[in-house]
Amino acid sequence: MLKLYLFISLMCLVRSDTDETCPSFTRLSFHSAVIGTGLNVKLMLYTRKNLTCAQAVNSTALGNLNVTKKTAFIVHGFRPTGSPPVWIGDLVEGLLFVEDMNVVVVDWNRGATTVIYNHAASKTKKVAVVLKEFIDQMLAKGASLDNIYMIGVSLGAHISGFVGEMYDGQLGRITALGYREPLGNIDFYPNGGLDQPGCPKTIFGGLQYFKCDHQRSVYLYLSSLRENCTITAYPCDSYQDYRNGKCVSCLTPQKESCPLLGYYADHWEDYLKDKDPPMTKAFFDTAEEKPFCMYHYFVDILTWNKNIRRGDITIKLRDKAGSTTESKINHEPATFQKYHQVSLLARFNQDLDKVAAISLMFSTGSIVGPKYKLRILRMKLRSLAHPERPQLCRYDLVLTENVETVFQPILCPKLQM
Structure with a gap:
């Protein structure tokens, strides 16, 4: 069964991609976005043994990747300015903080950097093919699909879904940050899934007006890794019912708990096995600032x-x-x-x-x-x-x-x- 945990919201180290002792995320400019870039996918491996210095890997060289452990792939999305995602370093560090695993950063900035969204979207399936080739080699070395975890942001969520489709829905887990319609086993809707508290309400907020709501899903996920708060969500048919206090049945003694947002969302998987189809929507509210707990x-x-x-x-x-x-x-x-x-x-x-x-x-x-x-x-x-x-x-x-x-x-x- 496809284990897809979808975070609905709003949304999405660092030098050039020349040879380096410690490979870093590709940094491009707005000029590159205007003229367009050809696709080139870099895979960078982080583990607890190399927290700050990535190791370049590919389908012919898995490097120090331990196939017996969980492997999380971080896949970014559309990059209209060419800059590296500011949250990638925190996400790598947070994942390795909560679990001893392999973390692979998928850098497809050469391809995602363009001012035309459709140009970046057209390259997502090609990125998925590159990832499948890499995962195939992992499987050949003894890895298990159950241990593959895709974390995709914006177009990276689409890429993650394509990879899941290539394996007939047998990947261990997919977390998608950046889509509104219900698609997953659990779809989380912070503050109803629209405007987020603390984000600019008008265009006078500058660039943050365009990206703050959309990017909030990443920061909500990050809060589940390192922040001293646990965000509880409430399964419900609508945001209005949740606000009216009609959706707290998961707190009854007959049920263990309500679903948690973020990394530990899969702890609610046993409850979903009893549902047909195994899907639910969950609502919650957040504060304006980190760590966002209410x-x-x-x-x-x-x-x-x-x-x-x-x-x-x-x-x-x-x-x-x-x-x-x-x-x-x-x-x-x-x-x-x-x-x-x-x-x-x-x-x-x-x-x-x-x-x-x-x-x-x-x-x-x-x-x-x-x-x-x-x-x-x-x-x-x-x-x-x-x-x-x-x-x-x-x-x-x-x-x-x-x-x-x-x-x-x-x-x-x-x-x-």
């Missing part, structure tokens, strides 16, 4: 207003040290009815272990007119990431619209659901 809580609110209230909730948490974190639950107005509990999914960019104070603010979004009040019988805060933590409650609160109300929570009764 921490999820449910805010359960039971109200006793006579009339229905509709509006947004802003919640802030503070610990004893004074650290604060805030979540605005405003993607769509919540409907508060008398004696009806509303469970709101709050996302914070910090995980405060011991919450000393909580503040709530209610808003209808109206600028003119009277200020409404939200009368709360009970508020309950519960962590999704750490369900073992005590749930925090507060009773008999009255929120005046657009006024922040601060209070100290108490432990909820243990028998309370």
Whole structure:
């Protein structure tokens, strides 16, 4: 079965390619992109024994590649300026940090460097043929297809898919960073898969406006290798359902866990074996900056207003040290009815272990007119990431619209659901 783990997003050492003691990624110029370049594929091998100095390899010389270990191929994509991808060194280092493996950087910058995307795309199958010839030699030396891992960015994802097709879907794993439609066993959609927080919203953001969203998938993958955070995703039919807290069934005791973004996504493979077809979409939100982690809580609110209230909730948490974190639950107005509990999914960019104070603010979004009040019988805060933590409650609160109300929570009764 094709084991394809697709990361949907937004997207994608260093000198010339002359003979060097330590081969480095081909550096070209915008001039090269304008006049075009002929295809030339360089393969550079990194292992834990040569972390900083690559070894040139090819289909007739595997070098120090250990065929008994996993081999990860890093395949870049379209390069309209000719510059080396800034993330390649971090990705090599991160992969070798988490596992003792072979890492092969596939440098096809002479071919990918052009201002015309279709010219680069037309060369992807030729790159795939070069990689197949190399993998065939690995197999002849005793390697296993199960140990082949392709990591492709942008057009590199297409190349990885072509290689997988050449082996009838028997490669161990493919991670594709740079495609929107669902194709893989797991398709991850950060922030819904469109605009990413922290990226420029207008063309006045310069070059980052064109590449930041698309490139974010690479940095999200990198966060799973070295950053001190684990990004949890939630299997769901839509981003709206996820934001509305309807997709947390993977946290129930009957299931081991929710899928993790990045390198450890394949740990969820056993769950997928029970699905037909073995595919799922998973959604999650991220912070604006590294390491991008968000921490999820449910805010359960039971109200006793006579009339229905509709509006947004802003919640802030503070610990004893004074650290604060805030979540605005405003993607769509919540409907508060008398004696009806509303469970709101709050996302914070910090995980405060011991919450000393909580503040709530209610808003209808109206600028003119009277200020409404939200009368709360009970508020309950519960962590999704750490369900073992005590749930925090507060009773008999009255929120005046657009006024922040601060209070100290108490432990909820243990028998309370």
